[in-house]
Amino acid sequence: MENKMDLLSLLEYVDPSYLDYQEWLNVGMALKQEGYTASDWEDWSRRDGQRYHPGECFKKWTTFEGSGITGATITQMAKDNGWEPRIQRDDRELDWNDEIAAGNDDYVVIDKNWIEGMEISEPTNWNPVAELTRYLETLFDSTENVGYVTETYTIVDDKTGEIVHKPTKGAWDRTAGQLIEQLNQCNGDIGAVFGDYKPEAGAWIRFNPLDGKGIKNDNVTEFRYALVESDNMDLEKQNAILRELELPIAALVYSGKRSIHAIVKVDADNYDEYRKRVDYLYNVCKKNGLNIDKQNRNPSRLSRMPGIERNGKKQFIIDTNIGKPNWEEWHEWIEGVNDDLPDPESLTDYWDHMPELAPPLIEGVLRQGHKLLMAGPSKAGKSFALIGLSIAIAEAKKWLGWQCTQGKVLYVNLELDRASALHRFKDVYSALGLQPNNIDNIDIWNLRGKTVPMDKLAPKLIRRAQKKNYIAVIIDPIYKVLTGDENSADQMAHFTNQFDKIATELGSSVIYCHHHSKGTQGGKKSMDRASGSGVFARDPDALIDLVELELTEDLIKQQEGNAAATIYANAIKQANFNYFDEHVGLDDQQSVSQMNTHAKNILDANTLAHVESEINKAVDSIRNRSAWRVEGTLREYAKFPPVNMWFEYPIHKIDDIGILKDIDPEGDSPPWKKNFTKKKSPEDRKQEQKESLEMAYESCTIDEVVTLDALADFMGVTEKTVRNRIKSHGGFWINNGEVGRIPDKKGKEKVE
Structure with missing residues (x-):
């Protein structure tokens, strides 16, 4: 059983x-x-x-x-x-189009199982004229036609066998002002105004104004009110729930039997909007314990008329103008009441028992459950760095010098085709010299060609990852799911909030990368280099920024010489260590030509050819690698000293020797150099500005149409400065903010 x-x-x-x-x-x-x-x-x-x-x-x-x-x-x-x-x-297995459905607690304001009833009581001084007048004055303008019914016919209820009184179409030929005037002159005989009603049946009134031609929905002139009625619970509970919901109620009327009629302000502009608002209203009421009679949806619906007696009980106004003052304020309140925000906490409750901090994911940089942004220009190898981070977390290894905690990682690949992404992981493993002992800790979600905006992707990602126990989610790159204007703080705040949702729902760190703005970056702080709104840099808990170091030809040649000399030395040691020990001095080891001579003395032709091939590979590698400085802005940890590294495809290697420590990024010269550089002649400055303009123009052609705004952004100057330089250059035209080259020297410069 x-x-x-x-x-x-x-x-x-x-x-x-x-x-x-x-x-x-x-x-x-x-x-x-x-x-x-x-x-x-x-x-x-x-x-x-x-x-x-x-x-x-x-x-x-x-x-x-x-x-x-x-x-x-x-x-x-x-x-x-x-x-x-x-x-x-x-x-179950999830489909791409699956989304996380809204929870059952949406729009739930009260717990109906714990609500305390609120008693209603009949008026002590019964005045039907005053009841009706108050109702008319509350709901209608004096010039609006009012529909009402006092005549009935009877039917037998098939379910209960009871005799039921049903309203006729009634009347709709007088305005609220006319009815109020006649009520004031009737000496308490409301039947003389509305017509006599049957005491066992009561009477009805329509709560929306009519055009005086009929009682259908088409005859409603203002879609001002909706009827909320629930007749299947205690009256006291109905009264309490209606008030707890803060409904914008114009009039609350006791029906004389099992229900309370709430005339709720919906203030719709037309019938379509009225239907939508009533559907929303009824949905909220149902979720909070009021099962509404769906037949009450119509704007021309009848409600119980106050000031009337029904089968020995009075139909009367319980209250008027309660709850929120209008639909807009109530709608805003009900949307915000289930915001899932925590309550404020007193520091005294935790002073002696502080909660434990989240454990580190990347030692000294990022805690578990927090967010990290990697920013850098193109060709910095950001994707390879993030693949390296995935591997470091999976294998509990160091990443850029920082120890990582071991755990499962989800790498969301938005840019590469599936095969390329898989190959990259294997290539990085090989380049790092690591055995794939824990590759089951890495999941790759390949979404190239299937991406959706981040606010749509986040719930899909959460659904798929919910039971995977990922310690980190890496999203690469975010421009594929970026929506809105990246320079708009409001729109980017909404965008980055999606990362908070992922981190909160999954309890995992969220790591993503973004590109630098145009122009040189050396003179900027790390948090000011990322493109777009400052929200990007200020939102994450850790910002890792890569800026390129400019290598001189002398330094490159020095590295090539050191590499060649080292390869020669190792080959000589392996062939004849005694010869190396006796004949190769320290000065010789610093000279490529001397080491070449020693190699020729001791190595056979095949070995020498192999060594020279290895030297050529090393020289190519040095020529193809780039140098980078990693800086950061951290929220949870102290600022770390800059980390210098080489990007040797496909991995980044720390500069342990210190070759790069004295190199400044472009635009980052020390103050004494900036202040005391040799003064340039006017001709030199003009030529430099000319070359700068030409370079900026060529770089901006990637966007097809070159604009003043783009040039100003790239060059780091104002649009006015760009205009002056174009005029001085003489080889460009401007038209409505667009910039182009003049075809030949004889062409006339176009101006705005």
Whole structure:
């Protein structure tokens, strides 16, 4: 009977007082279909103290044959009320288009199971004229036509056998001002104004103004109000929930029976907007325990008229103008009420018991669960560096000199085709000289040609990664998923917030790379080099920035000589160590020509040819490598000293010898050099500016259309300066901010 116990547990989430009559019957039918007893249904139904009648369940039970309603009905009711199955959807294989659905707690303001009822009471001084006048003055302008009904006809309810009074079309020929005037003159006889009504039936009124020609939706002139009514729970609970929801209620009216009618301000401009707002309103109400009668959606719907008696009970106004003042403020409030933000905390609660800091992911640089941005220009090998970081985390090795914690990594490849990405990982492993002992720690998500904006990608990534226990997620590069203007702080804040979502949901670090802005970077701080809004540099917890070091020809030749001499020395030692020890002095070891002579003396022709081939490879490698300085801005750790390194395809190597320590990046000369450089002649400066303009123009042609703005950005000057230099140059034209070359010397310069 395991299933039986499961269904009864599900019914703990379903309150019978919130169900309508048919839904209550459906529960009974489902229980019988699944092998339960009438006693089970009876015990559950007792929770509805207002409508429960002893023995009624047993009478209905015998009629439930072949209904076709199963336990799935109860399961769905339980889900609608917060129950979640033990096995989540995450366990199945996910498709590319899967997204994380909104949780059941969206728009939930109150816990309906804990809400305390709020009593309503009839007016002590009953004044029907005052009730009706107050209602009309609250809801209508004096010139607006009002629809109402006092005449009824009767039918027999098929379900209960009761006689039900139904309203006729009624009247709609007078304005609110006319009705109020006549009420003031009727001496308390409201029947003389609206017509006599049947006390057992009561009367109705339409809450939206009409055009005086009819009572259909087409006759509604202002889509001002919507009706919220729920007649399947205690009146006190209805009253409490309506108020807790802060609904912008214009009038709250007791119907004289089982429900309260809330006339809610929706202030829609047209019927389509009215429908959307009412759907939204009803959805919020349902999630907070009010099961709304969907027939009340229409803007021409009737509501109960206050100032009327119905079967011995009064229909009266409970309150007016409560909750938020209008739809806009309420909508903003309900959207923000489930913001999932934590409550403020008192420092005294934690002073002596501080929470543990997140453990490091990259020692001295980044903690687990935090964000890191790598910024640098093209050809800096950023992707190779991030692949190297993936491997360092997987194998618990050092990365750029920093020890990494071991764990699983997800590398999100947005740029390379699948084969190239896989080959790169193997190439980097080989270049690092590492055995692939822990490659099961690395997952690669290849998304080239399938990328979507970051706010769409984030939930898909979270869904796929949720049970993988990744310690780091690396996204390379972000320009593939970048949306909006990268110079807009607002838009980029929204963009970078997606990284926070990933880090929070997965508990993993998020690492991504971005490119530098145009122009020289040496004179800038590390956080000012990344392209676009400063949000990029100030959002992550750690910023790793790469700036290129300019190598002189002398330094390159020195490195080539050192490499050649070292290769010669190693070959000579291996061939005849005694010869090396006796004949090769320290001065010889510093000279390529001397080492070449020694090599020819001791090595055979084949060995010598092999050595010279190795030297050629080493020289090529030196010629092809580039030099970089790594600087950083850290939030959790002290600033680290700059790290100098070489990028020798496909890996970065630390400059342990210190060859690069005295090289300054372009534009980063020390102050004494800047202040005391030799003064250039006017001709030299003019020529330099001319060459600078030409270089900037050639560089900007990558965007096809060259603009003043692009040139100014590249050169680091104002547009006015660019204009002056173009005018002085004489070889370019400007038209509406666009810049081009003049075809020949005779061409006339175009100007704006």
